[in-house]
Structure formats: structure tokens, C-alpha cells
Amino acid sequence: MAPKDGGEASSKLVLYSYWQSSCSWRVRFALNLKGLSYEYKAVNLAKGEQFTPEFEKLNPLHFVPVLVDGDVVVSDSYAILMYLEEKYPQRTLLPADPQQKALNLQVASIISSSIQPLLMLSILKYLEEKVGLEERLLFVQTNIEKGFLALEKLLKDFVGKYATGEEVYMADVFMAPQIAVATERFKIDMSKFPTLSRIYESQRALPEFLAASPERQPDAVH
């Protein structure tokens, strides 16, 4: 990035991200939807860059993504998305209707609390050590499918072109990267989830989603 004029605080958004991180993918997707440009700062998780003192100051939990907006530093994708939604209300990601809004937040929570944390490499490595590879694979499959089955049931009365209707909302921002990871990294059979499959087809056609995908990031390794 070209250096800014001396003395002026940068007004540009900065996103600390790792290409393969599905949590970072959520935020990249949302930034694109809101038409917000940002500076991409890669944190190489494979090389342990999340443990440097500089990064620890930004996020003591050593996770990406982290958003820097002038003086404001926000880590945790859910917190970042709520922040973006309030600070940059264009292309709103939460419907006004309370039931619909709650549904979107619930979908986000199912993914960010009940699915994604169980798939972290550190967890899976530990499991493999303690219970073996086969059980690790079963664990992954069971937990993803449990979450996806719940989403399938939860969304079936609300789904439209996208997760909760005809517009892209927070549920889609969380779902699309998770389904991508589930299918590509963990080979989950989506034929069991026809509603989710259909929604995913719409989500993955979005240019904002594609531009946010891992392979298109500056730190992608091909």
C-alpha cells in the first residue's frame, strides 16, 4: 500500500486475515457486500504469526480476523460484523423484523459456536492423538452434520433464494464459508441437506462471496 501523507491517521479499514480462515472469509464477504474497501494484512497462521507480540496486542486470543478502523480495534468475526453493521449501515445484513433478525443471529451462532470451533486444527490434532484418526473423522462429520441438520430444519419455513428470504443477510455471511469448508475440506455429503444446498448455490454465485474466497486472497498459496 502507498504510504499516507505524514501525520494523517489512515481512514482506511485494515483487516488482519488468513486466506483459509473461514472466520476471516465471513468478514471479507461482508466488507464486499457493504462496498467497503480495506487493506489486507496477512497473518500466516501456518507460520505462527498470530503469536507475535504485535499481533497479541491486537487479539490476545491469537485469532484472525481483526479489524482496525482508525482508533477502533475489533477482533472476533461476530463482533466485527455487528460493528460493521452499525457503523456502515449500507446494505444492511440484519432484517428489521425481530423474528427474522433473531433467526439470522441464531444461524450465525450455530455456525460460530456449535460448528466452527469444533473444527479448529488444534482441536482436531488433539483428538487424533487421543482417539485416533478414524474417530477424529467421525467427530468432524457428526458435528458438522448435526449443525447442518439443525439449520436445515430451522430454515425450511423461512428460506427464499437465500437463507432467510430473498435478500442476503447475516445468516448467509456465516453459512456460505462454512458450507464451502465443509464440502471442500471435510468432504461432507450435502445431498442430505437439500435446503442448504439450494441456498449455497445462490450464495456461491455472488461476486462478493467469490472475491472473498480463500484462493483469491493475497496470501493464498496455490
Added chain:
Amino acid sequence: MAHEEKKLKLYSYWRSSCSCRIRIALNLKGLEYQYIPVNLLKGEQFSPEFQKLNPIGYVPVLVDGDIVISDSFAIFMYLEEKYPQHPLLPSDLQKKALNFQAANIVCSSIQPLQNLAKYIEEKASPDEKIPWAKRHIEKGFEALEKLLKDHAGIYATGDEVFMADLFLAPQVHAGIKRFNVDMAKFPLLSRLNEAYSELPHFQNAMPENQPDSPSAWGTC
């Protein structure tokens, strides 16, 4: 008056820290509610009735007239918007974000991993169960100490009770009561825990004070 049906219903389990968060919120906002116990140990979350309310089978679930909301984060945001008395989020965006971060450290980095303890007990070994839970709780607590140290006041993010406190209090309580976490390592969280113990709205929401709490904590 005695038989007036309460508008709000909360499906809850005494020991569920996620339910505890919402019980605190309802108390703080002065909202009466009907407590409907769901016995997780007996598998009541798998009943067809409950599955209709929440297909992932988790508590808490809030019913407000026609509206049904599951997931403590979603319920919290709903209550905050629908019943704005005693606001539980600061208006400053950085501080608000800090509250969401702290809440999510609990919801995503501690509680779901702690909850795998039973799986670890079954599939790895019973000896691994408590160490597993402790490790993840302590890792999360370390992060919370660092996150909040420059921002905490009387409570987690300043001198008023906000969302972070609602998510922290039940997790700290569980860490102490169920998993023997050594709180001496966490001076800020210890101090906050003391502060919460003085607040009736928090204490009334704690597991041991719920209608479905047994006389003893029993096994994990």
C-alpha cells in the same frame, strides 16, 4: 392476578450457563417470565415439542407471544431491542464491540469446547475429562484477562453492568463450581466474580437458585 399468564416464557436448564445469561438479562430488565425446565440429562431437549421450538436441541429458548427465539446471543439482542430499559450494551461503538468480543470468547471459545468434556470422557478417557474442560476454560480466561484489563472498572467493561458481565458471570461460576479452575491465576475475573456475588439479579439467576435445581450439584 395469581393466575395471570406471563407473557414471556423461558425454556431453561438450571445448570446451563447459556440459560443463566438470559436469566440475568431478564432480571436486570425487570421482566417476569415463566420458567419452563428442560432436563438435558434426561434428554427432554429431544422431545418432538422441544425440537419444534429449537431443532438443535439447546436451551435457552425464549417465547414472547408469537415470537420464538433460540440461542442466548440472539435472545439477548432481541431483549435489548424490544425491552430497552436497563440497557445492556454501551452506546460507544468500541465499547460495544468489546462487549461482543468478550461475550463471544465465552460463547465460541470456551463454552462449546468445555461441553465436549463428556465426549472426551467417553472416547478418550475419564481422566481426560476435567483437564480438557479446565484447559479450554483457562485459555479463555487468560484471553479475557488480557482483553479486559485496560477497560474494566467495577464491572467487565466499565462501571456499569453490560453484556460482557452477563456472559462472564455464568462461565466463571461454572469454572469454579464444576471444574475447579484455579481463580488465583485470574485476578480480574476473580474481582468481577466478587462484584457479581453482590448483585441479587445475578445471584437469583445462578444455577442453584433455579426451580429445577437439585439439592446438590451432582456429577458433571
